[in-house]
Amino acid sequence: MLSKLPPPDLSHPAGRANYQAELQRVAFGPRFLGLAALMLGALLEITPLVVRADFVGGYRIDKLGWACLIGGWALLLATVLFRSIYHHWRTSQH
Numbered sequence: 001m002l003s004k005l006p007p008p009d010l011s012h013p014a015g016r017a018n019y020q021a022e023l024q025r026v027a028f029g030p031r032f033l034g035l036a037a038l039m040l041g042a043l044l045e046i047t048p049l050v051v052r053a054d055f056v057g058g059y060r061i062d063k064l065g066w067a068c069l070i071g072g073w074a075l076l077l078a079t080v081l082f083r084s085i086y087h088h089w090r091t092s093q094h
Contacts, residue, residue, distance in 0.1 A: 005090065007091060008022070008090055008091065019090075023083060026082065026083050027079045027082045027083055027086075030075045030082075031075070033075055034071075034072045034073070034074075034075030034076040035072065035076070036072075037068045037075065038069060038072035040065075040068045041065045041067070041068030041069035041070075041071075041072055042065070043065075044061050044062070044065030045066075047061055047065075048061050048062060
């Protein structure tokens with residue numbers, strides 16, 4: 001569990017900028033992986049149209065593309081949820 005932190009100081013622009021930077025660091029890894037999975041999924045969906053290949057390593061390219069797209073969106077939604085929970089936790093401490 002996270003330790004007790006003082007609530008963010010949002011009364012002046014520097015405090016808001018610091019808190020915004022802190023929120024950007026929350027769940028950076030899953031957000032980055034989600035975006036990478038979305039880009040890979042989009043690339044895999046476009047590949048059969050350009051290369052005229054349907055299979056890679058015994059798997060259909062479009063199925064791999066859909067799996068990457070679904071996984072990427074799931075990671076991004078989990079990141080949004082986690083950041084919302086973190087924001088609520090940080091601002092509700094007293």
